[in-house]
Amino acid sequence: MEGILFIVSAPSGAGKTSLLRELVPKDPQLVMSVSHATRPMRDGEQDGVHYHFVSVAEFEALIEAGAFLEHAQVFDNFYGTSESAVKAQLASGQDVILEIDWQGARQVRQRFPLAVSIFIAPPSIAALRERLSGRGQDSEEVVQRRMADARSELSHFPEYEYLVINDDFDTALADLQAIFRAERLREPRQADAAARSLAKMLG
Numbered sequence: 001m002e003g004i005l006f007i008v009s010a011p012s013g014a015g016k017t018s019l020l021r022e023l024v025p026k027d028p029q030l031v032m033s034v035s036h037a038t039r040p041m042r043d044g045e046q047d048g049v050h051y052h053f054v055s056v057a058e059f060e061a062l063i064e065a066g067a068f069l070e071h072a073q074v075f076d077n078f079y080g081t082s083e084s085a086v087k088a089q090l091a092s093g094q095d096v097i098l099e100i101d102w103q104g105a106r107q108v109r110q111r112f113p114l115a116v117s118i119f120i121a122p123p124s125i126a127a128l129r130e131r132l133s134g135r136g137q138d139s140e141e142v143v144q145r146r147m148a149d150a151r152s153e154l155s156h157f158p159e160y161e162y163l164v165i166n167d168d169f170d171t172a173l174a175d176l177q178a179i180f181r182a183e184r185l186r187e188p189r190q191a192d193a194a195a196r197s198l199a200k201m202l203g
Contacts, residue, residue, distance in 0.1 A: 001192050003029070003090040004183055005112050006097045007105045007160075010120035011150030013131040015166040019120065020099060023176055030180065031094045033086055036062065039077035052082075070100060070107035075149070079104075083111075095180070102156035116183050118176070119160035123167035125151070 010016035024030050037051040038059050047053050054062070059078050062068060071080030081098055089096045098108060098115075108115055122128040128150055132143050157163055162179050166172040183189075191198065 001093060001189065003093050003095040004189075005086070005090060005108070005115040006095060006180070006183075007108055007115050007117040008097055008099050008120065009101055009105050009117070009153070009156075009160065010166075011122070011128065011153040012146050013128045013150060014120050014122045015131070015169065015172070016099065016120045019166065019169070019173055019176060020097065022173055023180075024097070027177075027180065029093075029095050029184075031089055031096055033081055033089070033096050033098050035100075036068075036071075036080045036082065037077060038079075051079075069111060070098075070104035072101055072103040072107075074101060075145075081108075095184075102153060102159065105156075105159065116162070116179075117160040118162040118164060118179060119157045120164045120166055120172070120176075121154060121157060123165055127167075 008016060008020065020032065024032055034048065035051055036054050036059060038054060038056050039051075041047065041051075041053050045051070056078065059071075059080065062080065063071060067082060067084070068080040069083035069086055071078065073079075079100070081100065081104065086096055086098070098104070100108070105117055109117070122131065125147075129143070129147055132146050132150075164172050164175045164179075
């Protein structure tokens, strides 16, 4: 049976990456799609694991070849999802998570209308600013820019099927796990998976 495609979006600082980093290793059926990115590789990152790091010219060539399921510019960099890689993972029965922004989510919904979309939000703007400032990695100017972009991203939450408020980490994690489990328990999927057993019960 083909896997489920999940879209997960959130403003920077909402805790999306930390939640998914905790969630995925606990669920052997879940895999993260590895995006292509033009930004420089950071300390501790590995090419092909965190991102497929490519030049702007290579990225533009992939766009021209129609290789991306979705692609978008985020800040000063470009990110894109390989359509062939996602389709192969789904065909193998794995549930695939796309960690993308609202622009990419819109593109994916057009190609995969059955994709399940989840938006993760912070409990408040004050909490978001505290998280962004607390990283200690960015200047005040960068924090202000990220705050403006976060507000823009937040305005698109009504486009998603599920909304998870990341106030308490463990609660938000449990909410995410509940969404993935509920989607797998939808009647058509359960009926396909248990077709033989159901046929026997029905005589």
